[in-house]
Amino acid sequence: MKTFFSPASIAVIGASPREGSLGAQMIANLLYGYTGKIYPVNPNHSEIAGLSAFPSVEDIPGPVDLALMIVPAPSVPDQIEACGRKGIRRIIIESAGFAETGPAGRALQERCLSAARRAGIRLWGPNCMGLVDIPRKFFFTFMHPKLYVDGLVPGRISMIVQSGMLSAGFLADLMSERAVGVGKACSIGNKMDIDECDVLEYLMEDDETDAIALYLESIGRGRRFLELACRSKKPIVLLKGGKSSAGAKAALSHTSSLAGNARLQDALLALAGVTPARDFQQMMEVARALAMIGKTPRACRTAVLTFSGGAGILSCDLLEAQGLRVAALSPATRRELAGVFPDWMPASNPVDLFPAFARRGPIAAYDGAFRAVVKDPRVDVLFLHFFVGLYPNYERLKVFKEMADREGKLLVIWAIGRRDALRIFKREAQEAAIPVHGELYRAVECLAFASRYIPRRKTARLLDGGGAYRLPPRAAALLGENRGRIWDEFDGKRLLKALGVPVVVEKIVATAAAAVAAARQIGYPVVLKGLAPDNVHKTEAGLVVLNISGPAALEKAFADLARRMKGRGRMLLQRQLPVEYELIVGLARDAQFGPCVMLGLGGIFAELQKDVVFAPAPLSASIARELPDRLAGKKLLQGYRGQKPLDRKVMAEILTAVGRLAAACPDIEQLDVNPLVVCKGRPVAVDATVVRRMKNDA
Amino acid sequence: MKTFFSPASIAVIGASPREGSLGAQMIANLLYGYTGKIYPVNPNHSEIAGLSAFPSVEDIPGPVDLALMIVPAPSVPDQIEACGRKGIRRIIIESAGFAETGPAGRALQERCLSAARRAGIRLWGPNCMGLVDIPRKFFFTFMHPKLYVDGLVPGRISMIVQSGMLSAGFLADLMSERAVGVGKACSIGNKMDIDECDVLEYLMEDDETDAIALYLESIGRGRRFLELACRSKKPIVLLKGGKSSAGAKAALSHTSSLAGNARLQDALLALAGVTPARDFQQMMEVARALAMIGKTPRACRTAVLTFSGGAGILSCDLLEAQGLRVAALSPATRRELAGVFPDWMPASNPVDLFPAFARRGPIAAYDGAFRAVVKDPRVDVLFLHFFVGLYPNYERLKVFKEMADREGKLLVIWAIGRRDALRIFKREAQEAAIPVHGELYRAVECLAFASRYIPRRKTARLLDGGGAYRLPPRAAALLGENRGRIWDEFDGKRLLKALGVPVVVEKIVATAAAAVAAARQIGYPVVLKGLAPDNVHKTEAGLVVLNISGPAALEKAFADLARRMKGRGRMLLQRQLPVEYELIVGLARDAQFGPCVMLGLGGIFAELQKDVVFAPAPLSASIARELPDRLAGKKLLQGYRGQKPLDRKVMAEILTAVGRLAAACPDIEQLDVNPLVVCKGRPVAVDATVVRRMKNDA
Numbered sequence A, B: 001m002k003t004f005f006s007p008a009s010i011a012v013i014g015a016s017p018r019e020g021s022l023g024a025q026m027i028a029n030l031l032y033g034y035t036g037k038i039y040p041v042n043p044n045h046s047e048i049a050g051l052s053a054f055p056s057v058e059d060i061p062g063p064v065d066l067a068l069m070i071v072p073a074p075s076v077p078d079q080i081e082a083c084g085r086k087g088i089r090r091i092i093i094e095s096a097g098f099a100e101t102g103p104a105g106r107a108l109q110e111r112c113l114s115a116a117r118r119a120g121i122r123l124w125g126p127n128c129m130g131l132v133d134i135p136r137k138f139f140f141t142f143m144h145p146k147l148y149v150d151g152l153v154p155g156r157i158s159m160i161v162q163s164g165m166l167s168a169g170f171l172a173d174l175m176s177e178r179a180v181g182v183g184k185a186c187s188i189g190n191k192m193d194i195d196e197c198d199v200l201e202y203l204m205e206d207d208e209t210d211a212i213a214l215y216l217e218s219i220g221r222g223r224r225f226l227e228l229a230c231r232s233k234k235p236i237v238l239l240k241g242g243k244s245s246a247g248a249k250a251a252l253s254h255t256s257s258l259a260g261n262a263r264l265q266d267a268l269l270a271l272a273g274v275t276p277a278r279d280f281q282q283m284m285e286v287a288r289a290l291a292m293i294g295k296t297p298r299a300c301r302t303a304v305l306t307f308s309g310g311a312g313i314l315s316c317d318l319l320e321a322q323g324l325r326v327a328a329l330s331p332a333t334r335r336e337l338a339g340v341f342p343d344w345m346p347a348s349n350p351v352d353l354f355p356a357f358a359r360r361g362p363i364a365a366y367d368g369a370f371r372a373v374v375k376d377p378r379v380d381v382l383f384l385h386f387f388v389g390l391y392p393n394y395e396r397l398k399v400f401k402e403m404a405d406r407e408g409k410l411l412v413i414w415a416i417g418r419r420d421a422l423r424i425f426k427r428e429a430q431e432a433a434i435p436v437h438g439e440l441y442r443a444v445e446c447l448a449f450a451s452r453y454i455p456r457r458k459t460a461r462l463l464d465g466g467g468a469y470r471l472p473p474r475a476a477a478l479l480g481e482n483r484g485r486i487w488d489e490f491d492g493k494r495l496l497k498a499l500g501v502p503v504v505v506e507k508i509v510a511t512a513a514a515a516v517a518a519a520r521q522i523g524y525p526v527v528l529k530g531l532a533p534d535n536v537h538k539t540e541a542g543l544v545v546l547n548i549s550g551p552a553a554l555e556k557a558f559a560d561l562a563r564r565m566k567g568r569g570r571m572l573l574q575r576q577l578p579v580e581y582e583l584i585v586g587l588a589r590d591a592q593f594g595p596c597v598m599l600g601l602g603g604i605f606a607e608l609q610k611d612v613v614f615a616p617a618p619l620s621a622s623i624a625r626e627l628p629d630r631l632a633g634k635k636l637l638q639g640y641r642g643q644k645p646l647d648r649k650v651m652a653e654i655l656t657a658v659g660r661l662a663a664a665c666p667d668i669e670q671l672d673v674n675p676l677v678v679c680k681g682r683p684v685a686v687d688a689t690v691v692r693r694m695k696n697d698a
Helices: A022-033 A073-086 A103-119 A164-178 A196-204 A222-231 A245-255 A262-271 A280-293 A309-321 A331-338 A354-360 A362-374 A397-407 A419-431 A440-452 A473-480 A489-498 A512-522 A551-565 A603-608 A621-630 A648-664 B022-033 B073-086 B103-119 B164-178 B196-204 B222-231 B245-255 B262-271 B280-293 B309-321 B331-338 B354-360 B362-374 B393-407 B419-431 B440-452 B473-480 B489-498 B512-522 B551-565 B603-608 B621-630 B648-664
Strands: A009-013 A037-041 A066-069 A090-093 A122-124 A130-133 A138-140 A154-161 A182-187 A211-216 A236-240 A301-306 A381-388 A410-417 A506-509 A526-531 A544-548 A570-575 A581-590 A594-601 A612-616 A668-679 A682-685 A688-692 B009-013 B037-041 B066-069 B090-093 B122-124 B130-133 B138-140 B154-161 B182-187 B211-216 B236-240 B301-306 B381-388 B410-417 B506-509 B526-531 B544-548 B570-575 B581-590 B594-601 B612-616 B668-679 B682-685 B688-692
Touching: A009 A022, A009 A073, A022 A037, A022 A138, A066 A073, A073 A090, A073 A103, A103 A122, A154 A196, A154 A280, A182 A196, A196 A211, A196 A222, A211 A280, A222 A262, A236 A262, A236 A280, A262 A581, A262 A594, A262 A612, A262 A621, A280 A410, A280 A440, A301 A309, A301 A362, A309 A381, A309 A440, A331 A362, A354 A362, A362 A381, A362 A397, A381 A419, A381 A440, A397 A410, A397 A419, A410 A419, A410 A440, A473 A489, A489 A506, A489 A526, A489 A570, A489 A688, A506 A512, A512 A526, A512 A551, A512 A570, A526 A551, A544 A551, A551 A570, A581 A603, A581 A648, A594 A603, A594 A621, A594 A648, A612 A621, A621 A648, A648 A668, A648 A682, B009 B022, B009 B073, B022 B037, B022 B138, B066 B073, B073 B090, B073 B103, B103 B122, B154 B196, B154 B280, B182 B196, B196 B211, B196 B222, B211 B280, B222 B262, B236 B262, B236 B280, B262 B581, B262 B594, B262 B612, B262 B621, B280 B410, B280 B440, B301 B309, B301 B362, B309 B381, B309 B440, B331 B362, B354 B362, B362 B381, B362 B393, B381 B419, B381 B440, B393 B410, B393 B419, B410 B419, B410 B440, B473 B489, B489 B506, B489 B526, B489 B570, B489 B688, B506 B512, B512 B526, B512 B551, B512 B570, B526 B551, B544 B551, B551 B570, B581 B603, B581 B648, B594 B603, B594 B621, B594 B648, B612 B621, B621 B648, B648 B668, B648 B682
Parallel strands: A009 A037, A009 A066, A066 A090, A090 A122, A154 A182, A154 A211, A211 A236, A301 A381, A381 A410, B009 B037, B009 B066, B066 B090, B090 B122, B154 B182, B154 B211, B211 B236, B301 B381, B381 B410
Antiparallel strands: A130 A138, A130 A182, A506 A570, A526 A544, A526 A570, A581 A594, A581 A668, A594 A612, A668 A682, A668 A688, B130 B138, B130 B182, B506 B570, B526 B544, B526 B570, B581 B594, B581 B668, B594 B612, B668 B682, B668 B688
């Protein structure tokens, strides 16, 4: 990958002298800051922008590290072959007209890829804006030079963006206004060869990158992406496009992506420590916050120093709403603050400095308050508010940062004010490595993300659930028998039981008399179920009778169900458990992320809100243990209203067993344990659905 | 109120010639655009800023409509009296040092108020930044003139702000950068006389105001505020500060506010059609969106026209996440779009225009696509994305708006781009009355707020539940008896029953034998409860025995409870109902908003999430009917998994009954029906707590 980012020489295939053409813009961009050799390639010109041009790459005299292509799509395969002959091993194809355009384009893209494979070439693109390295002023892209003439803010946040026009436009916007400094911006387009995982892996090791922000419409190699994210020592922030049905449809036509199961992917990415974003600018601010303040998680007891009482109050509201703590200042700090304030002003957090402005001037007020608060052992974060453009209070940012660093405190800034002054201020803050935000909510939200950021050591063991193991012999035997595509619940639970999952006491009963006899052993109340072949919706079909309290009722229920079943299927008698709450455990298969185990709240909760979590199968021991804690309703599992807490050990065993089955038996298409009833803290499978892919299904 | 906003003459008490002083700034601000007579008042100068100055207001020759005061707090009462003698009837006190500083300041504020009352003067402030009318260039404020030199964007969104420095700073920020045009900005400070209700009422009738945005730390007259909001034909957006405990504490010291019960207030305000905001800038964008696009609610089937496929995809994701619909374009539109696009490009929503740029140029691409989509009967909203500063595509905004208006379609813009061009673009959009946003999420969020905006006719009947009525005689009789402060649940339910609330079948039983006899009538299973005096936590005290299935178990339970009760209190036998789910109905009293009825999900749900709604008591018929629909978990009430839906008529009767009791008996301090069990759709009170304020409590 390094050659893509630091080539010693570049050929531009499709270079052009015509003003406004993409080929001309690409040359102009290279001339802007790239210091290596530039070889324009164009059969009709011998000189372009003062550089010697060549009819073909093969005519270039010296070695070429990287080729940039901006020629019409149909000519790309030939150009790749020419590059191969010339010995070029890295190409960025920025032309469009490939897989995103339909079947013909997809075929063309395939031809490019085989040509490259034959010649040992790595391809970047097509249908992309290439890559930009802002600190080095490398612009390997056809984007319009106007886009960066307003000035660039070099920084240490690098971007991977699947959408071409977006990356260029957004970069320009970011540059011109918002002052989040960017390191490398990588537009990967259709990613026919180089994909987000390749670039992510490179940026994870890049000394000039502190955090990685990604806009992706698809994740091609889901498991690989999770592995990288788990390993990353740098924060990764992901904005995933195409989550909605309409968005996913558009994603297909846009960069020929497949969006996948959004809920499952979100859950897995969260497990791997990836921070989710919801919009472009927010993604950058979150990434910067994580890079600047997210290295060591802290309690985030926050002191607010403000020029506006109202903004101070709202900051406290927002901090609490995000689960962060408003610092209670120590008596010593309050005493020291009292010297800054007029007598009538109580020195408390939020620290409203405006009343002190008149007395000591704004600079002295900020200074005095900052010095007092930064030393307070009860404060972890100083949230500074500035109104910029009236008082020259931003000269002290570097000093503030040094003091905060000495005390091990975090700084976050909210700044509003006059336009030009604000722009300068934001850059000063950026240079002092202090995150600065234009909205209070955003500032607090970023701080909250930083406080929740899971450092590498906690996620590293996510995917170590693998290794060889054997299904228990009884389970293997059951799987060896031919039970058809849809198993009935009794067979499903036999499989679960063989895997070590606790299952409700139950018995197949052939006659009413047998049912009564069995019920005597099981104990009333009992449940009688009619297991009709291929019917997984028993309740809706009227094939479940609950609350049977004695032999007479059981006999009647048996007769009723037998009538409904019309001689098909069989009858199952179960102990009726007193239910505290219900869970659902299941197996899900994702094209990108592979087999996964799902855990969710069941019953009434499943109706009202989808509270589900996922983990990649097979589960690592640590994930199996902690997965229930990732449910939004985890409070329920901790022992609601004095009830027994969920037996976490048994729960982990169930999740592990389902995960192993998912990983070991790819032909188990669906497995649902629903409900997994919890009674006195103990989870018990009460119903199960197993759907198997038959050999003739494929 | 009109005199405050349009005075023919103004006296400035505390005017000063000293540069940088607040008195000098106030004069400079008036000279900036105010066209009436200005009388500086200062005993030491005969001329200030070229105007004749007077030692006292009484020395001013002509009549004075309005006095602005920026003198030290202790001299304010005397100045008010002088104004009274002069015949001035409107004063804006911008000085600080009053109630916000503690008891002495509070006393001073009281003195001001009595002086004003004696003289028939209305007071605005103190501790505020006065008022600004941007279209007229009226600056009745001491804010620094530098704050608006960058230029102002006049608009039709007016603001009411409780925080002084904030209003000035925020205004400057808004003006210099974000281009939300502002009409009147009213900083009301400590609001010792004129409060948010007064200003709101004025702005509701102001021809130059289309929407009202408020930042408040307290709402003094809650009921009045609700009444106004219900009546308002204009959107009201409220950012409420001081919701958190820390924020509320700060609010107390800041503008001497009392924050109140945040959840209750939020629910009532939502009922009254007030749109909640969470941050300053967001509040303004939401208000503008409601003013520009919220007049008629629509289905909001949205078409996205974008320069970036990625932004189009994300827009669809955000639209769906907000519950809005991505428009499915009609075949005719798709055919017409096909003419704009290269052949390979599918013409669908989101409409990615970038591929058409090369073919027809960006202007023609936007134009062609807009013309096609704006006519589509399946489209209600056109969400336009612009990259500004590269192509001059914003000349057409006014034309687009006219076409959209003709077709009855809404326009919303997301714009990013180069700094200066973007600023001009935003103002052009503003002038064309198209809301323009800098972030996709914000744009979609504002559209969602607009789609949910409740127009006046739906909220107008919120507060008409009043009128005289009499409690049923049986209820009145029970209330007439002296049952002490805390009623036991049996008495509580007798009261409920007398009010018409369905109550579980139950009986007080004095002996085990009586219990068995009663149970025979009631039917097993039964519940036995020990009602210990003043104990409202029976379960925790072990005084409830559930699931008693026969006489033997009942006798044992009776003996156990009798032992625990040690001869105090009495024993209650109840039918045990099969529970589908539980609700809670209660009575809440708020200092600002008066008596309210609360409805919430109970049981397991109450543990996991506080899903509660409130309505002002007594309830109007329409609110009693619709209140259950305001629960987040309303799906549960609609008949979960084929169960019977909640009997809405009975539910409305229960809510109405509790509301009447709350309004009619101010000495009922607490009333909780918890649980109100729902069984086959029918709500039944199973437990109740009544706490009465005794005469000696006050």
